[in-house]
Structure formats: C-alpha cells, structure tokens
Amino acid sequence: MVEVQLRVNGTAHRLELDPRVSLLDALREHLGLTGTKKGCNQGACGACTVLVDGERITACLALAVQYGGREITTIEGVAHPLQQAFVRTDGFQCGYCTSGQICSALGMLAEVEAGAPSAVTEHLAEPAVALTDAEIRERMSGNLCRCGAYNGITDAIRETAGVPS
Amino acid sequence: MTQAPEKTRPSVERPADAEGPAVGRPVDRVDGTVKTSGEARYAAEFPFPDIAHAAMVHSTITRGRITGIDTAEATAVEGVLAVITHENAPKMVPPGRPTPLDLSSMAPGTRVNYLNTDEVHWNGQPVAVVVAESLEAAHAAARLVRVTYDALPATTDFAAAQADATPVKGNLLEIGEAKKGDAEAALAAAPVSVDATYTTPPQNHNAIEPHATTAVWDGDRLTVHEATQGIEWVRKHLAVRFGVPAANVRVIATYVGGGFGGKGAVWAGTLLAVLAAKATGRPVRMALTREAVYRTVGGRTPTRQRVALGAGRDGQLTALLHEGVSAVGRMGGRSEAVGSQSQHLYAARTVLIRHSTTEMDTVPNTFMRAPGEAVGSFALESAVDELAVELGVDPVQLRTRNEPERSPTDGKRFSRQNLGRVYADGAERFGWAARDPKPRSMRDGRRLIGWGVASAFHMPIQLPADVSVRLAADGTVLVRSSFHEIGVGAATAQAQIAADALGVPVDAVRVEHGDSDQPVGPMAGGSGQTASLAAAVLEACDRIKREALALARKAPGSPLRGRRPAELRATGSGLFRADLPPGAESAGETYAAILTRAGRGYLEARTGSDNRLRAAAGQARFMTRFLLDRRRWVRAAIGAHFCEVAVDEDTGEVRVTRWVGVFDVGRVVNAKTATSQLRGGIVMGIGAALGEETLLDPRTGRIMNPGLGEYHVPVHADVPAIDVTYLDEPDPTAPAGILGIGEVSIVGVAAAVANAVHHATGVRVRDLPVTLDRLL
Amino acid sequence: MRPFAYVSAPDVDTAVRAIAEQPGAKLLGGGTNLVDLMRQDVERPTTVVDISSVPLTGVDELPDGGLRIGALVRNSHLAAHPLVRTRFPVLAQALLSGASGQLRNMATVGGNLLQRTRCLYFVDGAAACNKREPGSGCDAIGGFHRGNAVLGTSEHCVATHPSDMAVALAALDAVVEAQSVRGTRRIPLVELHRLPGDTPHLETVLDADELITAVEVPASAVAATSRYRKVRDRASFAFALVSVAAALDVEDGAVSAVRVALGGVAPKPWRAYEAERVLTGAPATEESFRAAAEAELADASGLPGNDFKIELARRTIVATLRQLRVEGGAA
Structure with a gap:
C-alpha cells in the first residue's frame, strides 16, 4: 500500500492505495466518482478521459500513485456551457462515452487556444490554428462513440468555441 | 396504397393548439443533464459497502474437457475470497430449449452451463471465476489459475466449415427459404445478368460500456444491476437458472451504455456474477474487461453469400437469387437471414432465397444491429450496382424501376411503399445528377472520387408492452415501464407521446424506466421498443381521459357534462370541446379541476397485465396477433443512402467524405433523437464497410483482436457531416404511425460505400471490409 | 496485473541506482505502453521505478541549431x-x-522509443x-499478421515497431543518450533497436539498468523541408x-539532399539508406522516386497477409x- 494525495475537483483526498490501482479505478472505486467511465481499460476508447492540470489524459493507463498532488478534474467537477451544448446538439445517445468526450473537448480547446497543431494542420510553422471541423474531428479521434453521435459532438464543440459552421 | 383499418389512435383527438404537438419536435433528451454531468449511473456503478469484484478465467483451448484446475496460487493471493470452478460451484439449472410461446426462453446466449460442466466449447469460454476484495486482486489471481485440458478436434475455420452447411428450415421467427418461379432458369435465360459471391466477416457490437452485472442476494431474493437490453429476459432467465420465483428477482438497468444487440441475450458474465454472489454471500460486481466481452459475448457471424440477378435490357429484374451461408455456434446462435430484404425489396419475376448454416466451435453468434439485412444488403445492393454497370443504367433508376407494388415473393401488401420518393429526395440533396457514371472519372487532386447508392430496408417488430400512466391532480404525469434507455431516447419519446395524448406539456411528464419493479416493458430490439411502448402509452392515456370524462360528465357544474369523447380534445392539461377555440369559455376544463372536484388525487391506467398467468396468455395472444399481421402486411422502414468516397490513388486509403440518407420510417416522434439514431446506424455501417472485423484465428477459433485498439470502429475523423432526412408520414398500420428506426439506417451502408469505391477506382470489392490492400 | 514494489525517483541518479539494484525493475514514464502490457500480463516487473517527476523535460536548442530533447518531454x-x-x-x-x-499528453519521448513491438500474438x-517466451514459436507467421513487418524480420519474429516519432528521429540522424550507474553513452537512434534474429525478446541495445535521458537531433538544412506520411x-x-x-532538397532539378525512413514495416524504425543512395544526385522525378523505393524494398519479404505492404x-x-x-x- 502506498499513501497518495489526490486532488480531485478541488478537494484533497488522502488514500491508501495498492500501487496497481489506476487513476480511473481510484476515482470510480475509491472516491465514488463514477462519472469517469471505463470502456476498454487500455487507452483505446477515451471514455476515461480526465483533465490533469488542465491537460487531457486517459485515466485507465495512469497509475494513481503517479498523480499525487496534481490537479485532477473529472466530469463531476466540470460546469461548462459545453455540457448544455451537448444536450442541444444531441452529442450523445447512450451517454457512456459522454464524460470522456466532454473532458477531452475541454482539454482539446485549451490545446487549440495555445496554438498546438494537429495531424491535419496544414502549416505547422504557423503559431495559431483555426478550429475547422476537420481539426475538431482529428483532435477528438481519441474518443470513440459507438452510438455514432460524432456529428452532434462536433456541432457542440464548434458552437461552444464560437466558430461559425 | 391501401390503408389498414386499424384503431391505433386514441379516441380523443390530438391537440392542435398554438404550440403544436410535442411529437415530431426536436425535444432535448430528458436524460441530457444526468448524462452530461456524469450523474447517470450504469450497471457497474452502484455502490455497496461490502462489494466484491469478480474476474473470469478463459479457456485457452477450443474444445475438450478440463482435466484439472489448480487454484492454489490464485487462492493464496491476498484479498481473494473464492476461486469458483466446476469442481466447487453452486449448481445452476441447465437452460431449457427455446420455444416461440415464451420469448424469454430465447434469453440465453449459449446452452453452456458455466462452471457446472468440465466441457469446453470454444476458445475463451469461462472456466473459472475469481472473487476478491479488490479489482486488482481479482484480475491478478485470475491469471494464476492453472487449467489443464484434454483437447478434442474442433471446427474453427469458416471457409472450410461451409462444406458442412445445412439448410435452414425456417419457422415463425426465422426465415428459411423463399421461392417464386424457377429463378435459376430465368437467370440462365436473362439477357443481362450478374452472379457473384460476397463475404462479410465476424463483427462485434463494441458498445462502449462493457457488459457488467452487480448481483446482490438477500436470502432467496436477488437484485441485479445489469447492462441489458432485455430486463424481463434477464429476470425470468435468472429465476429459472437459480431456481427462485421470478417475482424474487429484480433487475435494474436504468441507463445502459449502448447495446446494438450485444446486450439482448443473457451471457456468461451475468450468470457468473449471480453465481459468485451466491457462492460468497457477498454482493458481487462482474465488470467484464473488453477482452472478456469479446470472449464470452457473441457478435455478428461471418457470411458467404451468392447473389445472382437476371434482367431484361430494360432493367426489369427477371431473376433474383440470394443464397447465404452463415456460421452458428455449436452451443447457440442463429442463422443470419441475409436474404431478408431480398424477399421484398425489388420486383423480380422469379426469386430464390435460401439460407444455410454451419456449426462452429466458437463463441455463439447473436443479433447485431439489423441481423440479416445489415450484411445481406451488402451482397444484394452490391449486386444491383454490378447489374447497373452491366446494363449501363443509372443505379438509382435501376432500383426505382424495380419498385414492387406487392411483395414479389408472397404478394403481401406494403403498408408503405416510398422507395421512389426517398431516392428522388436523396438524389436531389446529394446532387446525384452530376455523376459521371464512368469509373475513375471524378477526382480531387490525387484522390479519386466515387459516388455510390444503396437501399435500406428493415421490418421492425412489435413486442408486448405493459405501462402504467398516472395523471396527478396537479396536471403532472408519470409513465412507468421497464423499458430500456440504451441511447435511443426512449424515455424522451414516451414523454412526448404521453404529453400529446393527454394534452399536457412535455415537461409535465416524468418517465420511469429500466427496473423490473415497473410494469413489464418490451426489450430494446428489432427496432420495436418505441412503437410497442407508444401503443401501450396511448391506450393508457386513452383510458385516463375516459375516466376523467366519466368523472366530469356526472358533475353538475362541469362544462363537459354530457359530452362524448369524440367531441373533445386533450389540450391545456385538460379536456376541451374540439369545436370551440381552446380559450373559449365553457369549452372544457382542466384535469386539475376535474380531479379536485371529484376528490381524486390521481387517475391511473395500467395497460397489459400483471399476474403471471394472464401475462403468459397475453404474450401468446400478442405474438399470434403480431404474426398474423405479418402475414398480411410487409411493414418496413426504408431508405436511400448516397455516399461519396475519396480514395487515395497512391495508397488506396478510402475515406467517406459525404453522406445523404433519406428514410421513410413512419412517424418520427423526436426529430433530434431520430436523426441521431439514423446517423448512428450509418456510422456503424461505415465501420463495417471500411474496417470492422473480428479476427478469429482459423486454427483455434480464438479471437485475436479482442480490444478497441485492434478492432477498428470508426473514430471522429472517419465520419463526415451526415445529412439525414425522413418523410415523417405516419404508417397507418403501425402503433401511433411509428415504424422503428434503430436498425434501418445501417442497412445498405456498406454496399453504398463499396459501390462508391467501385465508381472511384473501377475495383469491385466483394469482401468486407474494404481495406486499402484490396485496392492496390 | 501482478503486484510490484513502487519506487518514485525524484532524479536521474536515484532512478538509475534503483534499476541497477532491482533486476526485475522497469521504468515508468507516461505509462501508456507499460501499464497496458502489465495489465495483459506481458510485462511483469517486480519493481516499478516511477520517473515521471524526474526533471528531464527540457527542449533546448544546441549551438549548431539542433535540439536536445529531454527523455520525459511529453509527445504533445x-x-x-x-x-x-x-x-x-x-x-x-x-x-x-x-x-x-490524450495519449500524446501522457507518452514521453523515452517511453515512445522503448515501447514494445506490436503483434496480436505477443x-x-x-x-x-518467441518474444514473450523465447523458444515457444511464432503463431503470427501462420496466423494474422496484417500489421506485421516485411523488412528485417526473422523466422522467429515478424513483429513491428509501432512508433511514429522514432521513424522521424531515424530520418533525422538523432542520437540517444543513455545513463546508468556505470556512466553515460550515446547511441545513434538507428542503432538503438535490434532486429529480432533468433533473440526477438531483445528489442534494443540498452542494458536493463540504462535510462534514456535525452535525444539529440542534429541541425539539418534538409529537415526544414520534410514530411511524415x-x-x-x-x-x-x-x-x-x-x-x-522524408526530407528532400532539390537543386537544379536534382536531389541534393534526402532522408527517408519507414515505419510500420520493420521491427525497428527503418532508415532507408538504399533509397537515399539511389536518390542522391538523381533527377528529382517520379522515376527516380520509384527506383529508390524499389531499391529499398528489394529485400523485403512478406507473408500472405502483409505482402501488400511492400508495394x-x-x-x-x-x-x-x-x-x-x-x-x-x-x-
């Protein structure tokens, strides 16, 4: 057992954890924060996406002990117009990938804000990136939605970012 | 077209007040807030202080017997509560034979009596379960269970197994053969013909929520939180297997993280969680790993299909042959009815449809979104495209030219027949007229552009549904039924339906679902849930209105005194005369006024039946009616897909760049959720077209890509903006005019893509998925 | 996942001492590969040395215009x-x-280089x-190997190196710096990974107690005109x-400088020296490009399921x- 100080949604938690416990399982099984979902447990679906110091990661491949002292934000700690946009644009169906989509989108928008390029950015040397639909889709490709709500998700993100369609 | 004289409408007309009906509007999902805030809880997310975690051990041989299980090392792991094997497991009653008289008898995905037998029937079958205090201990210990086997020969190569295929006889629920005239002779005589073989691979549902069960015993009472599309099946099946009355079993599935058919049957995880809870006396959670889902839950079976079409030079079909062989698991699974749509879709003078199956020692297959049609349409609609090329006829014209007046195989009438219209609408939206039919004639730089079309066709089923509707004196409504919210927006749709039927605002209606303590809802399958529920909700609302009127008619002061139902409409949270404007004085009164005067807190109507005997009889009566009705009508949702692909000339990479889908699905209850669901089917179809394939090693039958990293479902970047529209006309023969929409939109998608790829490249790919290596 | 002892190393010295003292130890960076493989019981470290807070996160310009990249810089x-x-x-x-x-926000430069090769049977x-259990055989050769290698394989193993980053670094003549209790050494990136031969379980030339501390990318004029496809x-x-x-400079219609490396086709990032040799000085034409590609793939050998990769x-x-x-x- 290892002692870990996890800061989640602004609250500090002192936990005694088996070092094998993933950040995802720490949230779901030890802190009761089940909004973060487990879809594949191998980083391939994005359902477990959370923000760590504002950056999106897949919590399933993170060991909780590695993230002591970091600022972790889960869907339970998100209060953002993007959530209402998801409802308006129907950016989900079953809802299981939704927490991850929303956290991922928030991290992604911060990346765009910082000028980070993506694989579809045409001119890498340019410091700013225009948030086209192609950019949104590429950047959100780490979040699978088997219901196929991708159009609604793209709409919600575009709308929230204030980009005309 | 002939109208069916069925009384599906409520006796009080729908309101036509200024705001208009809720049905048809793009109402936001009622569960929008809980699903975007992380509050919605799924099966593995209900806390119990003394919860134990279960993990499966899978067989590593394909077929044979277990000769020994060494559990010592696993048992010694700290935190392990039990290692359950066939040597120490509590007994389960073996599953019975399925019978059409009780649909729940079809619940089990396989006939294997897990951990009650030393037999192994496929590579990956569960052979032990570890229960531990923590997830980590359970999964680590599961790796330490040592199993030895006596292996037996097994059939695991579909290509080889086809030699042993046997014809499907067909029954009430399964299509076998359909025949009209001598199709082989007509084919041979046809001036123009195509005759080709198509294959489709095994596929998996891959709902993002893996199957999960939380099982809690309290004496002989059992509560299960379950990821299921069939609460009632789970309840009844668990009762049978664990020898308790069904009334003792409660199944809760308020939110389910996607199903697509994969959560329709009862699979090993459910049974073993309940078994483990019984063995340990603890609440047990079995949250399947993604690998365990692949190894223990069936997927779509592989098929090999022959489609041959003969036509006159005018394009009129003279022969249509569709023969399919599919694999079934030796321990369960059903024929993939690939010829289903081919019976009805085109007016061929002669038809031959045949299905056969071959048994394999693999995890039994199961329903996956539009079983039969999803992959059958790939063959049929590819062949139609091939015929269009042969004939030099536009593929849209060839299809609409062959739109039948009556079903070609059996002469049944269509409840709707709008193939021509959906194609016309789609062609216009897509700009089809600009297409140069010559392959490789369109390009965008280094990318070859292709346009393809295909028809969608699916016959939704109807299911028995019990609901209760309660209208409170304050004008709020509560609808209850144990139906499933797997993402289709079912609760939202029923709220809209009830709101209109009672003339109340949508937000006055609350819908409770997903709990077997509620009246028995239909399963989420066969595109039947929404329409089946709607029929019951309308009936219940109708009864409530009659009862309200009965109260008012007797009341001396009521403006409704002496009025008959036909004179009234439900609006403004009450009953008002249809011949007066809604605001007019003495036009009627609110439910609140009626109930308050009568001293009633609420009115409640319950449709369907509750006691066991009547429930069984009611179900049999329902099925008889449904099957009789199916003999009279072909009631199908249809659509036309228009697809644009771009194919990299250098690498063969195929990307879908544009999509138009136009559908006729009867009445659309919610414009927003219906559009999403139709899009969702197209997205899944794009996956099937371009990448999805479960890799069963032909040497072992073992699935070699049991994960989302190596099984490619579409990602955001694979999916363009999808333009979906629908005719939105009620089907006069269907409950509330609603056909189902869950499945139709996946049908034809793979063919539309492959047809577009042919147009782009000149290469005809007859084997799914259309990966780039087939185009180099 | 099997139990392990967890050690958090605040600096390089502590980390290299820890892995030197614990023969079964593994270094944990971003975790994207190691945690996944531990969960699948492929990796079974007895000790995990967490280096994620070791300050190797700088990207510094070298005097000549090249870059020195700390091993724990995140991919993103x-x-x-x-x-x-x-x-x-x-x-x-x-x-x-x-x-x-998400994964690029987690994955480190060093971890990316050391991710295990990819194969469904591994x-x-x-x-x-043979990679997981030396001598047990290779089920991929007679099974599914669509993703596997066509260059540099052996009869014992046909797994592919999955990295994209390493392919670019191979083309850029990058050099890897590794440290252990015995000191520091520099390894050209193209020599970091081994071909499987009859020891497919050995994937790199690093010793078990070595930690990658940095990657240096030398200045290169041609690199300014480069792409990854x-x-x-x-x-x-x-x-x-x-x-x-690839990177390409053309002067007067002829190739004056070129770098090519391939990914997805070999057990290691594959520097295409043969293609570069054919191209250098040749006219920058489709014909030369094709000739170079033919030359590079001349010794490629595919299996039924991945033969298409050669073309x-x-x-x-x-x-x-x-x-x-x-x-x-x-x-």
Whole structure:
C-alpha cells in the first residue's frame, strides 16, 4: 500500500492505495466518482478521459500513485456551457462515452487556444490554428462513440468555441 | 396504397393548439443533464459497502474437457475470497430449449452451463471465476489459475466449415427459404445478368460500456444491476437458472451504455456474477474487461453469400437469387437471414432465397444491429450496382424501376411503399445528377472520387408492452415501464407521446424506466421498443381521459357534462370541446379541476397485465396477433443512402467524405433523437464497410483482436457531416404511425460505400471490409 | 496485473541506482505502453521505478541549431514546440499522427522509443510467441499478421515497431543518450533497436539498468523541408500500415539532399539508406522516386497477409517524395 494525495475537483483526498490501482479505478472505486467511465481499460476508447492540470489524459493507463498532488478534474467537477451544448446538439445517445468526450473537448480547446497543431494542420510553422471541423474531428479521434453521435459532438464543440459552421 | 383499418389512435383527438404537438419536435433528451454531468449511473456503478469484484478465467483451448484446475496460487493471493470452478460451484439449472410461446426462453446466449460442466466449447469460454476484495486482486489471481485440458478436434475455420452447411428450415421467427418461379432458369435465360459471391466477416457490437452485472442476494431474493437490453429476459432467465420465483428477482438497468444487440441475450458474465454472489454471500460486481466481452459475448457471424440477378435490357429484374451461408455456434446462435430484404425489396419475376448454416466451435453468434439485412444488403445492393454497370443504367433508376407494388415473393401488401420518393429526395440533396457514371472519372487532386447508392430496408417488430400512466391532480404525469434507455431516447419519446395524448406539456411528464419493479416493458430490439411502448402509452392515456370524462360528465357544474369523447380534445392539461377555440369559455376544463372536484388525487391506467398467468396468455395472444399481421402486411422502414468516397490513388486509403440518407420510417416522434439514431446506424455501417472485423484465428477459433485498439470502429475523423432526412408520414398500420428506426439506417451502408469505391477506382470489392490492400 | 514494489525517483541518479539494484525493475514514464502490457500480463516487473517527476523535460536548442530533447518531454509538448515545427516538421507530424491527444499528453519521448513491438500474438498469453517466451514459436507467421513487418524480420519474429516519432528521429540522424550507474553513452537512434534474429525478446541495445535521458537531433538544412506520411486503416488513432518520414532538397532539378525512413514495416524504425543512395544526385522525378523505393524494398519479404505492404511502402515513398517536391515541407 502506498499513501497518495489526490486532488480531485478541488478537494484533497488522502488514500491508501495498492500501487496497481489506476487513476480511473481510484476515482470510480475509491472516491465514488463514477462519472469517469471505463470502456476498454487500455487507452483505446477515451471514455476515461480526465483533465490533469488542465491537460487531457486517459485515466485507465495512469497509475494513481503517479498523480499525487496534481490537479485532477473529472466530469463531476466540470460546469461548462459545453455540457448544455451537448444536450442541444444531441452529442450523445447512450451517454457512456459522454464524460470522456466532454473532458477531452475541454482539454482539446485549451490545446487549440495555445496554438498546438494537429495531424491535419496544414502549416505547422504557423503559431495559431483555426478550429475547422476537420481539426475538431482529428483532435477528438481519441474518443470513440459507438452510438455514432460524432456529428452532434462536433456541432457542440464548434458552437461552444464560437466558430461559425 | 391501401390503408389498414386499424384503431391505433386514441379516441380523443390530438391537440392542435398554438404550440403544436410535442411529437415530431426536436425535444432535448430528458436524460441530457444526468448524462452530461456524469450523474447517470450504469450497471457497474452502484455502490455497496461490502462489494466484491469478480474476474473470469478463459479457456485457452477450443474444445475438450478440463482435466484439472489448480487454484492454489490464485487462492493464496491476498484479498481473494473464492476461486469458483466446476469442481466447487453452486449448481445452476441447465437452460431449457427455446420455444416461440415464451420469448424469454430465447434469453440465453449459449446452452453452456458455466462452471457446472468440465466441457469446453470454444476458445475463451469461462472456466473459472475469481472473487476478491479488490479489482486488482481479482484480475491478478485470475491469471494464476492453472487449467489443464484434454483437447478434442474442433471446427474453427469458416471457409472450410461451409462444406458442412445445412439448410435452414425456417419457422415463425426465422426465415428459411423463399421461392417464386424457377429463378435459376430465368437467370440462365436473362439477357443481362450478374452472379457473384460476397463475404462479410465476424463483427462485434463494441458498445462502449462493457457488459457488467452487480448481483446482490438477500436470502432467496436477488437484485441485479445489469447492462441489458432485455430486463424481463434477464429476470425470468435468472429465476429459472437459480431456481427462485421470478417475482424474487429484480433487475435494474436504468441507463445502459449502448447495446446494438450485444446486450439482448443473457451471457456468461451475468450468470457468473449471480453465481459468485451466491457462492460468497457477498454482493458481487462482474465488470467484464473488453477482452472478456469479446470472449464470452457473441457478435455478428461471418457470411458467404451468392447473389445472382437476371434482367431484361430494360432493367426489369427477371431473376433474383440470394443464397447465404452463415456460421452458428455449436452451443447457440442463429442463422443470419441475409436474404431478408431480398424477399421484398425489388420486383423480380422469379426469386430464390435460401439460407444455410454451419456449426462452429466458437463463441455463439447473436443479433447485431439489423441481423440479416445489415450484411445481406451488402451482397444484394452490391449486386444491383454490378447489374447497373452491366446494363449501363443509372443505379438509382435501376432500383426505382424495380419498385414492387406487392411483395414479389408472397404478394403481401406494403403498408408503405416510398422507395421512389426517398431516392428522388436523396438524389436531389446529394446532387446525384452530376455523376459521371464512368469509373475513375471524378477526382480531387490525387484522390479519386466515387459516388455510390444503396437501399435500406428493415421490418421492425412489435413486442408486448405493459405501462402504467398516472395523471396527478396537479396536471403532472408519470409513465412507468421497464423499458430500456440504451441511447435511443426512449424515455424522451414516451414523454412526448404521453404529453400529446393527454394534452399536457412535455415537461409535465416524468418517465420511469429500466427496473423490473415497473410494469413489464418490451426489450430494446428489432427496432420495436418505441412503437410497442407508444401503443401501450396511448391506450393508457386513452383510458385516463375516459375516466376523467366519466368523472366530469356526472358533475353538475362541469362544462363537459354530457359530452362524448369524440367531441373533445386533450389540450391545456385538460379536456376541451374540439369545436370551440381552446380559450373559449365553457369549452372544457382542466384535469386539475376535474380531479379536485371529484376528490381524486390521481387517475391511473395500467395497460397489459400483471399476474403471471394472464401475462403468459397475453404474450401468446400478442405474438399470434403480431404474426398474423405479418402475414398480411410487409411493414418496413426504408431508405436511400448516397455516399461519396475519396480514395487515395497512391495508397488506396478510402475515406467517406459525404453522406445523404433519406428514410421513410413512419412517424418520427423526436426529430433530434431520430436523426441521431439514423446517423448512428450509418456510422456503424461505415465501420463495417471500411474496417470492422473480428479476427478469429482459423486454427483455434480464438479471437485475436479482442480490444478497441485492434478492432477498428470508426473514430471522429472517419465520419463526415451526415445529412439525414425522413418523410415523417405516419404508417397507418403501425402503433401511433411509428415504424422503428434503430436498425434501418445501417442497412445498405456498406454496399453504398463499396459501390462508391467501385465508381472511384473501377475495383469491385466483394469482401468486407474494404481495406486499402484490396485496392492496390 | 501482478503486484510490484513502487519506487518514485525524484532524479536521474536515484532512478538509475534503483534499476541497477532491482533486476526485475522497469521504468515508468507516461505509462501508456507499460501499464497496458502489465495489465495483459506481458510485462511483469517486480519493481516499478516511477520517473515521471524526474526533471528531464527540457527542449533546448544546441549551438549548431539542433535540439536536445529531454527523455520525459511529453509527445504533445514536443510536437507543439516552435523549433520542432519550423526546423523539423517531420518530427512534429510524426508525433501528431501517433495515438490520440490524450495519449500524446501522457507518452514521453523515452517511453515512445522503448515501447514494445506490436503483434496480436505477443499480447495474448494463450499464443506462442518467441518474444514473450523465447523458444515457444511464432503463431503470427501462420496466423494474422496484417500489421506485421516485411523488412528485417526473422523466422522467429515478424513483429513491428509501432512508433511514429522514432521513424522521424531515424530520418533525422538523432542520437540517444543513455545513463546508468556505470556512466553515460550515446547511441545513434538507428542503432538503438535490434532486429529480432533468433533473440526477438531483445528489442534494443540498452542494458536493463540504462535510462534514456535525452535525444539529440542534429541541425539539418534538409529537415526544414520534410514530411511524415502515415497510411492506416482509420483516418486517425490507428497504427501505421506503412509510414514514411522524408526530407528532400532539390537543386537544379536534382536531389541534393534526402532522408527517408519507414515505419510500420520493420521491427525497428527503418532508415532507408538504399533509397537515399539511389536518390542522391538523381533527377528529382517520379522515376527516380520509384527506383529508390524499389531499391529499398528489394529485400523485403512478406507473408500472405502483409505482402501488400511492400508495394504500399513503395507507393508511399514515391507519394511522400512527390509531395515534398511539389508542395514542399509541412512547415
């Protein structure tokens, strides 16, 4: 057992954890924060996406002990117009990938804000990136939605970012 | 077209007040807030202080017997509560034979009596379960269970197994053969013909929520939180297997993280969680790993299909042959009815449809979104495209030219027949007229552009549904039924339906679902849930209105005194005369006024039946009616897909760049959720077209890509903006005019893509998925 | 996942001491590969030395205009770095085409280089795999191997190196710096990974107690005109079937400088020296590109399920060079 100080949604938690416990399982099984979902447990679906110091990661491949002292934000700690946009644009169906989509989108928008390029950015040397639909889709490709709500998700993100369609 | 004289409408007309009906509007999902805030809880997310975690051990041989299980090392792991094997497991009653008289008898995905037998029937079958205090201990210990086997020969190569295929006889629920005239002779005589073989691979549902069960015993009472599309099946099946009355079993599935058919049957995880809870006396959670889902839950079976079409030079079909062989698991699974749509879709003078199956020692297959049609349409609609090329006829014209007046195989009438219209609408939206039919004639730089079309066709089923509707004196409504919210927006749709039927605002209606303590809802399958529920909700609302009127008619002061139902409409949270404007004085009164005067807190109507005997009889009566009705009508949702692909000339990479889908699905209850669901089917179809394939090693039958990293479902970047529209006309023969929409939109998608790829490249790919290596 | 002792190392010295003292120890960076493989029981470290807070996170410009990249720089941070984007666009593109946004935020440069090779049978304990269990055989050769290698394979192993980043680094003549209690050494990136031969379980030349501390990318004029082209089944979030990292300078219609490396086709990032030899000084034409691709793939040998990669690799080399010639680099 290892002692870990996890800061989640602004609250500090002192936990005694088996070092094998993933950040995802720490949230779901030890802190009761089940909004973060487990879809594949191998980083391939994005359902477990959370923000760590504002950056999106897949919590399933993170060991909780590695993230002591970091600022972790889960869907339970998100209060953002993007959530209402998801409802308006129907950016989900079953809802299981939704927490991850929303956290991922928030991290992604911060990346765009910082000028980070993506694989579809045409001119890498340019410091700013225009948030086209192609950019949104590429950047959100780490979040699978088997219901196929991708159009609604793209709409919600575009709308929230204030980009005309 | 002939109208069916069925009384599906409520006796009080729908309101036509200024705001208009809720049905048809793009109402936001009622569960929008809980699903975007992380509050919605799924099966593995209900806390119990003394919860134990279960993990499966899978067989590593394909077929044979277990000769020994060494559990010592696993048992010694700290935190392990039990290692359950066939040597120490509590007994389960073996599953019975399925019978059409009780649909729940079809619940089990396989006939294997897990951990009650030393037999192994496929590579990956569960052979032990570890229960531990923590997830980590359970999964680590599961790796330490040592199993030895006596292996037996097994059939695991579909290509080889086809030699042993046997014809499907067909029954009430399964299509076998359909025949009209001598199709082989007509084919041979046809001036123009195509005759080709198509294959489709095994596929998996891959709902993002893996199957999960939380099982809690309290004496002989059992509560299960379950990821299921069939609460009632789970309840009844668990009762049978664990020898308790069904009334003792409660199944809760308020939110389910996607199903697509994969959560329709009862699979090993459910049974073993309940078994483990019984063995340990603890609440047990079995949250399947993604690998365990692949190894223990069936997927779509592989098929090999022959489609041959003969036509006159005018394009009129003279022969249509569709023969399919599919694999079934030796321990369960059903024929993939690939010829289903081919019976009805085109007016061929002669038809031959045949299905056969071959048994394999693999995890039994199961329903996956539009079983039969999803992959059958790939063959049929590819062949139609091939015929269009042969004939030099536009593929849209060839299809609409062959739109039948009556079903070609059996002469049944269509409840709707709008193939021509959906194609016309789609062609216009897509700009089809600009297409140069010559392959490789369109390009965008280094990318070859292709346009393809295909028809969608699916016959939704109807299911028995019990609901209760309660209208409170304050004008709020509560609808209850144990139906499933797997993402289709079912609760939202029923709220809209009830709101209109009672003339109340949508937000006055609350819908409770997903709990077997509620009246028995239909399963989420066969595109039947929404329409089946709607029929019951309308009936219940109708009864409530009659009862309200009965109260008012007797009341001396009521403006409704002496009025008959036909004179009234439900609006403004009450009953008002249809011949007066809604605001007019003495036009009627609110439910609140009626109930308050009568001293009633609420009115409640319950449709369907509750006691066991009547429930069984009611179900049999329902099925008889449904099957009789199916003999009279072909009631199908249809659509036309228009697809644009771009194919990299250098690498063969195929990307879908544009999509138009136009559908006729009867009445659309919610414009927003219906559009999403139709899009969702197209997205899944794009996956099937371009990448999805479960890799069963032909040497072992073992699935070699049991994960989302190596099984490619579409990602955001694979999916363009999808333009979906629908005719939105009620089907006069269907409950509330609603056909189902869950499945139709996946049908034809793979063919539309492959047809577009042919147009782009000149290469005809007859084997799914259309990966780039087939185009180099 | 098997139990392990957890050690958090605040600095390089502590880390290298810890792995030197614990023979079964593994270094944990971003965890994206190691944690996954531990969960699948493929990796079974008895000690995990967490180096994620070791300060090896700088991207520094070298005096000659090259870069020194700390081993724990996250993939996303490296891709977004202005000097990488302008001077080595092939590296930025390669990084950005790997995995997903989330994983790139976790994955480190050192971890990316040391991720295990990819094969369906390597990660399935029920299968025979010489890499996982030396001498047990290779189920991939007679099974599914669509993603596997066509260059540098052996009869014992046909697994592929999955990295995109490493392919770009191979093209850029990068050098890896590794440290252990015995000191520091520099290894050219193209020599870091081994071919399987009859020891497929050995994937790199690093000793078990060595820690990658940095990667240096030397200054290169040709790198400014570079691209990474990744061919895959999905539009995103998929491993490469074939990838090409290339840089091209043309003077008076002839190739004056060129770098080519291939991914997805070999057990290691594959520097295409033969293609470069054929191209250097040759006219910058489609014919030369094709000849270079043919020369590079001359010794390739596929299996029934991945034979297509040979032609795909040729075509992708040609397409990438053509694009560099016509459109220039990705900067």
